[in-house]
Amino acid sequence: MGDSLLKTGVLIVGAGPVGLALAIELGHRSIPCVLIERNERVGYAPRAKTTNVRTREHFRRWGIADTLRAASPFGMYYPSNVVFCTSLSGHELTRFENAMYCAPGRNPLYSEHGQWIPQYTVEEVMREHAQSLPNVDLRFNTELTTFEQDGDGVHAVVRDLRQGQNITIEASFMVGADGSRSVVREGIGAKMEGTRGLSRNYNVVFKAPGLAEKQKHGPAIMYWQVNAEAPSLIGPMDQGDKWFFMPTGMKEGTKLDVANTPDLIRKATGIDLPYEVLSTDEWVASRLLANTYRDRRVFLAGDACHLHPPFGGYGMNMGVADGVDLGWKIAAVLQGWGGPALLDSYEQERKPVHNMVLDEAVANHAMLGNQLWKEGLDGDNAEGAAMRREVGAVIQAGKLREFTTLGVMLGYRYENSPVIVPDGSPMPGHDYINYVPSSRPGSLAPHAWLHDGSSLYDHLGQGFTLLASKDAPSEAIEQARLQARNAGVPLTVIQPNEAGIAELYPTRFTLIRPDQHVTWRADAWPHASVGLFEKISGRNNSFTPGGVKA
Template identity: 70%
Template sequence: MKQEPNTQPQVLIVGAGPAGLALAIELGQRDIPCLLIERNDRVGYAPRAKTTNVRTREHMRRWGIADALRAASPLGLDYPSNVVFCTRLNGPRLASIENAMYCAPGKNPLYSEHAQWIPQYSVEEVMRAHVQTLPSVELRFSCELALFEQADAGVVAQVKDLENGGSFEVACRYLVGADGARSTVRAAIGARLEGSYGLSRNYNVVFRAPGLAQAHRHGPAIMYWQINGDVPSLIGPMDSGDKWFFMPTQLREGQKLSAEDAPDLIRRATGLDALEVEVLSTDEWVASRLIADKYADRRVFLVGDACHLHPPFGGYGMNMGVADGVDLGWKIAAVLQGWGAPALLDSYEKERRPVHDMVMDEAVANHSVLGNQLWQEGLEDATEAGEQMRREVGMRIQVAKLREFNTLGVVLGYRYEGSPVIVPDGSEAPVFDFLNYIPSARPGALAPHAWLHDGSSLYDHFGQGFTLLASHDADAAGLTQAQEAARAAGIPLTVIQPQERVLKQLYGARYTLIRPDQHVAWRADTWPADGGALLKHITGQAG
């Protein structure tokens, strides 16, 4: 890492969490000079999210770091991603959901990368290591945004160096706030969070408990829901070294959970009275459904928790922030490289806000069914009536929690409907189903995935700019016309024509234009006579 700050990057990114790191990678892999600042002295302070979903893993495959993340898995890739529902760890099982979040390794025709159960701090470390290999990206820790001013040509920011007490000035074309729930950038542009605050107050405890994995009879799982009338809670392995997380789901009004109180609460919740507990950290947080009333002001943008907050049930939060960084990143790069118009940046909020709303609704629905809502008096009774009640509650769980742990329709099925840089083709929109993901090449949707006969993923052949996917029987003249139009417009275009015939059926057209973020921008059976107009439309240059 350089010793002197790069005071003239084209983009200043405030916050080196997953959203900021994703944005930096998108820009850095396109050779856009950017400066990423983080007020802490390293990445990955908080023991937060643990699910890196299939879509985020697909971005990591595109960035070339999916294998690095796979290698960083503390529990091992073959560790079963099951979710167990029980009264307590030493109590009877009520239900279980296998392969939650689609973490099982192996090839699935619907996606190129399986999900992964891995602490967010480990994910951030893999992303940080990659960022620091990109020559055009500078990452500086212990630096905090003080203030900034916008002008027609760019942004000038003052940054505090928290190590030496000094400050330095940064002149850039764009500034992005990836600085979390208490975003300084959001406040500076006058954006307000709107929605429902305080759906619940929660604590997350990270602790070490030697032998806990062997102390119960439910077998390995990524999460155990403990449904009882005493301490309803979630508990599960956090990392190697007997490190676990614990989250009570019902605290009395005004009750605080201190590091001193946590061991006894964990023993009561699990029913394991002799459990040795060493508390490593406690973190209080409030579950809310909040979204910013605007995501941008001229040359300043918001990504991740800076513009949306929701309950962490379903594993969407970190992954949505990464997707924000991807969407905004390729668009900023396109504008700075001259082949995208400023109007392309206007599509960022228009595309992402509806997705945020949809996903937040899913998270709130999941939050409405916690352990305390599933509890019934008598559930732990060692009687025939208690056994019957446990069977009935188990059936309720299988229905109610499917929406939280089997959600491929949410993870891969979101579409950029109504985007100004998508060309609709009049086809009928697929019915949204949180569980059943139906691939569709309708413009705005994620390009359908396929494994090619050489064992590679179709996605592996997409370019860093736009990709024109041609079916096996597409006219060569159309491909030539597309390449000439892209060359004339200065738009990076990769043309591919795999010979697998199934692709024509999967995509429903001979020609499909796919964006850098792998979403479909346009499709048809013939290349248009005015291909230049099409390319202008999808890069924000129309009108």
């Protein structure tokens, strides 16, 4: 056993964005948690660079969306264009403007626009916020060594690498947010299944004073270079002339290091500068999903249970959503108003979403610069221009689903969940581009701006929220409040007056969960509403839509 003993509600292994999201969610709900990380979480590694609209909506809920906005290295009005070109010094093929919905300004479909920002900066903002929460104990240079569990909790031994001291941590639950080589996943015997080795790639971070001025295509967040020498992605990453470079589909046996990478960047860009390589990181694209996300009191989240090619910007954002989902559900159980089915619903709800997103990422990965190159594409003649128009049209058709993906970000739904009450309405088809808001149970609650300038989401409570129409009977609303108290479930009631909200929420009553997904709706309040609250909080599955109260 360890040299000292520490007791907490939740032990979180891994302090990347997934573990931090979970810790913040728990901290906002006054649940004690210990978050351990074996590293310092510093460095140049590019990892994710897109914080999408849904993740930023969680940041808004936590009160740090403006903090993240202010941390943007190029300012919020830097154009989020994606340019396809033969090289930074060559011909443009096509471009996508406002990729990932990063442009500031109000959009009726969401409360926060996306943001192009290095993951390490996102982590800094999250880490500072997590450390400001009194119930979050964040410990770096601390690694998990062993753990076991029983009916009462998880008993883990962690090692403080600085002090050389073992600590025994007793927690009600443990979550492995410890990445693709998850020790927690190995400890519960979960296996990653799917397709490995789709392609071999490198992440490179380098300094290039003057490159922004010498390249020919104007400001953008990413340039896809389609050429024979070094098909690749390249783009500005941070202040100080810091860029990222990602050659795709590298041949087996090719190694990039500080010495040989500058020449490859010169070949790819056609621009001769004194490139200073800061880091090179090899990675292999795969499509993998864990066969289980849980063993009793131990859960997996983020890359510990799903891995996919990083095309579409889904990985970090999907992991943050995992942390949010687990956070409110574990908090509900520890606070006494959530039941076993709520914990069961984590994998039942998230795994189909992960499968859908993995399919999207693999589809995006199928079209890289390697597949787009044709001999003569960079020719300074009529044939070259015609070929560029032809390839540009192929890119527009094939890559729209990678950069214009609101249907994936906001359109996912939780079907067949034990804590959502279906209303019998037909399931709409999935469209990765065109997001059509719906208050159908399982869907993300449709967003709206209120006349006072606030977001509808700003008025949702930490527990469940009952959104009642303007003509909802006051007696039924009072009955809902009373029965929520009787069921021990936290409930906020809102009754907005804006006409547009009635179109988004056509039923008199809509119940919205803490994660902003709809869990039930109807035109009349049910007689057995205590049973309804017990159903959606995971304590009793016997409720069925039946008796209603007008």
